[in-house]
Amino acid sequence: MSSFDFACTIAMGSIIASTLLTKSVSLIEGVFGLLSIYTLQGITAYLRQFKVFKSLVDNNPLLLMDGENILWDNMKKAKVTEDDLKAKLREANVIKISQVKAVIFETTGDIAVLHNDQENMSVDSWILEGVNRS
Template sequence: MEWIYKIDDPLLETIFASFLIFLIIIIYTRIIGLRSFAKFTAYDFAFTIAIGSIISSILTSSTTLVHGAIAIASLLGLTFLFSFLQKKSSAISSLLSNKPLLLMDKDQILYDNLKKGRIEKSQLIAKLREANVLNFKQVEAVVLESTGDISVLHTSDKNIKLDKELLEEVRK
């Protein structure tokens, strides 16, 4: 039964470390801001994966709490630095961020863009259903966001027109 529980497992240390790392992440997030856990860019995604890995190492006792806290602070610092650089330089911004991709233009499915975004038609249709689209004619645009999410812009009122600014940065 040692595969279930070992007598020398540090259960109390794990509980205590979980509590402390939870507090540390809350404090860091309050200092740096919620943007640090957003998923806007590839580095945001990498950051989230790295944080999870560090927390796992801390909780399984392969990394000390202090070492893990410093690693998390370093990653948060890098996230802060990259977001600052991204605001200052469009070249860095385009290097770090994917541009959104138009998947549907009004009622027309853009099959070439589905292919570029590696999105199956069935996935697109599922997103339309999630957005309560009843008819393709309700669709103004469907966008594969830089985060990997799919946004469905639709209306039942044909008097409401889509603001062009909503598609400003979107690749056609």
């Protein structure tokens, strides 16, 4: 879920609550508001297939660890603490820092941990395509 999707979800909840709980918003107005948000979200979903529009609406994934190296500036940008990072590494069953190939702060706000026991194995460049390194 992108930040735009999240905002639309909050807006829909607000419209539904206002329609059901207040007398100042009629059912017709509530339905019109919901249809407007659904239409806006549908148009945005369609336009996301174009790179120019996608760059305006969506965030780019951010590299937090490159192998064993923690990218502290990127951690600050993502507002991820060292404790958050350690928790995600434990969640991914990483037992040695040398297993880590990459840690990525995804556009959804989740943290992906790419790891493997084989030290000579690297991550395919296609998987890291579009990930900001700085």
